[in-house]
Amino acid sequence: MKKTLPALSFKNYFRYKIIRVSLFASCMLLLAAAGFTSAWGENYTLFEKSCGTDNSTVKKVLIAYDTKHGSTAHIAEKIGDVLCENGLRVDIRLAYHVDDISAYDAVVIGSPVYYSTFLPGTLKFLDRHKATLANKKVAAFVISVSVDKTTGKVNTNVLNMITSTVFSKFPEITFIDPVGLLPGKFYFKEIFPVEIIGFKLSGFAESGNLMNDDFVRAWAEQIAPLLK
Numbered sequence: 001m002k003k004t005l006p007a008l009s010f011k012n013y014f015r016y017k018i019i020r021v022s023l024f025a026s027c028m029l030l031l032a033a034a035g036f037t038s039a040w041g042e043n044y045t046l047f048e049k050s051c052g053t054d055n056s057t058v059k060k061v062l063i064a065y066d067t068k069h070g071s072t073a074h075i076a077e078k079i080g081d082v083l084c085e086n087g088l089r090v091d092i093r094l095a096y097h098v099d100d101i102s103a104y105d106a107v108v109i110g111s112p113v114y115y116s117t118f119l120p121g122t123l124k125f126l127d128r129h130k131a132t133l134a135n136k137k138v139a140a141f142v143i144s145v146s147v148d149k150t151t152g153k154v155n156t157n158v159l160n161m162i163t164s165t166v167f168s169k170f171p172e173i174t175f176i177d178p179v180g181l182l183p184g185k186f187y188f189k190e191i192f193p194v195e196i197i198g199f200k201l202s203g204f205a206e207s208g209n210l211m212n213d214d215f216v217r218a219w220a221e222q223i224a225p226l227l228k
């Protein structure tokens with residue numbers, strides 16, 4: 001005997017269509033999320049550590065940083081090591097984890113440049129603590145890949161850019177001279193395909209790991225005595 005399916009009423013047909021469209025849209029959203037995660041999901045360590053002697057005779061320094069792809073975490077650790085070798089006590093923390101900075105004699109903040117400004121973790125840190133930072137020694141290091149091809153050092157125009165987008169917003173804070181302009185790493189796979197064209201047009205033709213521990217050490221040794 002031939003079985004026939006009961007005809008769907010208009011209401012049920014409409015419901016069936018909505019369920020199908022919702023299922024399709026959910027699958028597309030999941031696929032988009034998976035693609036987005038793989039583009040941005042490089043493994044890196046959200047790094048926190050302390051070094052140096054912890055007693056009242058030693059000056060205490062906080063290194064507060066933010067990162068998206070790990071270069072700034074790596075560089076924060078190297079800076080911390082050099083400051084500890086130079087007799088300071090150092091806590092390295094993610095900027096958005098720090099609530100109280102009153103115990104520190106000096107603060108070093110570090111952020112990579114993303115779209116001509118700092119990452120939100122460091123911007124919010126500066127905003128939250130600006131009144132306290134006004135009375136402390138404050139140094140800053142800035143990670144980018146706008147490097148001079150011959151020296152491998154970051155172009156000083158990055159400093160002008162960050163002065164206008166970040167430092168000028170916190171006139172109460174005096175940043176120790178020199179600001180650390182340090183190269184990081186940058187891979188085209190970390191940005192959306194359409195952005196690659198824009199990046200190439202603005203001179204970011206190269207990608208790769210441009211980090212240089214010698215530049216990091218040189219800057220940290222320069223600022224160590226200024227933090228005491």
Ligand SMILES: Cc1cc2nc3c(=O)[nH]c(=O)nc-3n(C[C@H](O)[C@H](O)[C@H](O)COP(=O)(O)O)c2cc1C
Binds near residue numbers: 066070114143158183
């Ligand atoms: C989406 C994106 C935007 C960026 N924007 C800038 C920029 O405006 N200026 C610049 O000098 N570097 C820019 N960079 C380079 C980053 O500063 C560099 O990759 C840095 O090493 C990233 O630090 P992180 O690994 O700690 O996240 C950008 C990188 C990415 C992925």
